[in-house]
Amino acid sequence: MACQSSLALGLLLLVSCVSWSSATDYTVGDSSGWATSVDYTTWTSGKTFNTGDTLTFNYGSGAHTVDEVSSSDYSSCSASNALSSDSSGTTKTTLKTSGTHYFICGIASHCSNGMKLSVTVAAAASPSTPSSPTTPSTSPGTTTPSTSPPATTTPTATTPSGSMSIGSVRDLAVIGLGGLMGFVLGVF
Template sequence: MALRAVFVLLFVLATFGPIITSAKDFIVGDQSGWTVGFDYQAWAAGKEFHIGDKLVFNYPVGEHNVYKVNGTDFQNCTVPLQGTPLTSGNDTIVLATCGKKWYICGVANHCSLGQKLVITVQPQALPPSIAPAHPPAWSYSRGTKRPFFHFNWP
């Protein structure tokens, strides 16, 4: 029985452990950073954002900031009245929930000049490297009605 518990624990760790370490850091705008005159829609196109990933906004302190806003404020470039901007110049946001996320710069007219980002965050996915080549098969051991796992690992 103890051996079975150890096997189940190892199986769970092998299956779900890599999810914890598979988060990615995305430098918003790559080398350009968070700035005016950059196409953040093009930057985000083709990227997959998942829960646990991080967005890193790099910019010169005092020149920009980052507000998390809703879709309406994003469209209208409206700075929220009760929001507090991120202002460190190296702001990290951990993506904690699924769905659309909107970010703008609240300095002057930077948002209307294109300094805004919208992304869609997806649930965590199993990396393909840990998916078994063949699913486990069930069988019954002799003299018992309890199922027994057989793994056919390549």
């Protein structure tokens, strides 16, 4: 019975590690929400937005709108060609693509009074491909010292102190799975 409990606990741990997501839910304007009194340029400062992150706009239903617009419509504060629009009071937008996304309030004069948000979304990291070793060129009469293959480097993303990157969590999950497999095989 103890083996089955340990196995169930191990599988639960594995599932929780695999389903963990690094996406962040940002509340636009923090406690002030989506309002005319917020400096959204300052609010975005220091934040890194990634694909999969969510923006949550909180505001009084009908008092404002959240319109995703093009760059030119953002500059001119025009919501007439909005890519999407909502006025429900809580608008959640998942950032699905990299690049700059533009949001404005379509209520007259709100955008021109600063109720506009521009977020730049980082491209998803792609696995790196190790470079192939190079062969040093030699001139006649020279000897080539014996060398080991060149080390390959993999770029790493910097994460805030106290947090872990998705790669670190994935590595821990693999290590944990290996240990769990060893435990299960050792018990049976």
